[in-house]
Amino acid sequence: MLLYIDPGTGSMLFTILIGVLGAAFYSLRMLWIKLRFKLGSGKVEADLKGLPFVIFADDKRYWSIFEPICRELDKRGRDVVYMTASEDDPALDNEFEHIKAEYVGSENKAFARLNFLKATIVLSTTPGLDVYQWKRSKEVKYYVHIPHAASEITLYRMFGIDYYDAILLSGEYQAKDIRNLEKLRELPEKELVKVGIPYMDKMLARLESEGPAPDHEKTVLLAPSWGQSAIFSVYGGKILDVLLKTGYHIIVRPHPQSFKSEKDMIEKLMKEYPDSDQLEWNRDTDNFEVLRRSDILISDFSGVIFDFSLVYDKPVIYTNPNFDVSLYDAWWLDTPLWTTTALPRLGRELTEDNMSNLKELIDSCLSDAQYVEGRRQVKAETWEHVGEGAVRTVDYLINKYEELTTEKEEK
Secondary structure (H helix, E strand, O other), X not given: OOOOOOHHHHHHHHHHHHHHHHHHHHHHHHXXXXXXXXXXXXXXXXHHHOEEEEEEEOOHHHHHHHHHHHHHHHHOOOOEEEEEOOOOOHHHHOOOOOEEEEEOOOOHHHHHHHOOXXXXXXXXXXXXXXXXXXXXXXXXXXXXXXXXXXOOHHHOEOXXXXXXXXXXXXXXXXXXXXXXXXXXXXXXXXXXXXXXXXXXXXXXXXXXXXXXXXXXXXXXXXXXXXXXXXXXXXHXXXXXXXXXXOOOEEEEOOOOOHHHHOHHHHHHHHHHOOOOOOEEEOOOOOOHHHXXXXXXXXXXXXXXXXXXXXXXXXXXXXXXXXXXXOOEHHHHOOOOXXXXXXXXXXXXXXXXXXHHHHHHHHHHXXXXXXXXXXXXXHHXXXXXXXXXXXXXXXXXXXXXXXXXXXXXXXX
16 A cells, blocks of 8 residues: 655655754764774874863954963963864964964864863854754863854854853843843853953053054045945945045955855955055954054944944944844844944944945044044943953853862762
8 A cells, every 4th residue: 555645744754864864974973083083193182081171263263362361371371272173273373382272174074073072161252052063062061152242142143152151241231131042042041251352452452552553544444244234245336436435545354254155246346446555455364453554444243343443442334233133142132232222322324325425424423522432331331341351261261160170079
């Protein structure tokens, strides 16, 4: 007797079968990798013994987040393994005595290593732990997340921080958002610790040491994010046409991801608007100098807005503050995004209607004293413990390590 299965049910069963087979294949592959690690060279022996501290960076650009923390850990003689998914990560050439940097492969290869890691504490900026490829290892005691920008943590993709044990924060509004998400999802409360922003502390100290940029012509920095809501996707070359008409010097610094995900578009723009006396394209790994010599920033939903306005104390022009949050943790909350309340205090919004008056927008932002006071307010809300971020972060990590290892000894 033949059984009839309607197309919808058949499709569902096929999907389930593929999922089961995929999970089985993944488990067998992970078992083989773990066995190979155990039988291999001494490269993995430290994993098997257990590491006190591991830092994981999924991209080289996050070395700026971790460098001041590594410096403080090294200063205190704490051994750390820094695992990076970038083969050219500057961390691999660090000068520290106690920080061992190691390239662990990119994407799935890196996660395969991390999924069987044995360590007491893992610190990372990477969201999506135990949601995507990166799974919690049974041999890791505690996972700690540190954000990579001075804004709300709910702008990660959904469930981005749900399975971390602790989150290091810089402002009280972040803690309120996390607690609301935990209640809505019936999650256990994570440990929330306000430490400040170590990488911005370092930028500020460097700026105070080197001083403002030498005298220069008025300079506008265009530094958009990437994706469908970003400046170049919305306005294309039109914004460059308008900027060139201002007569000011223009620096264009696309988001690093644009050169991967929007390569054709960026290359087309670079060809149509080549470097000239008035316009330059910037891809420096270190953005300190380009931010220092710019008088005003134009950007969209990018963390560089807060770096520029709060560290360098300069105004911004922003676009599209009300982007679609349906894919992000913020979608769960019925309160307005903190960023949307902060941006109007930092500068003016650029729209299709006022783009033709961009020069007037730039001039008003540079001269209006209300934005000086606005930057002071925003800084107080999102950057607590200025100058103390690395010390407070390391204090927390060491205290937590001692707490976890003491518990283990007592058992």
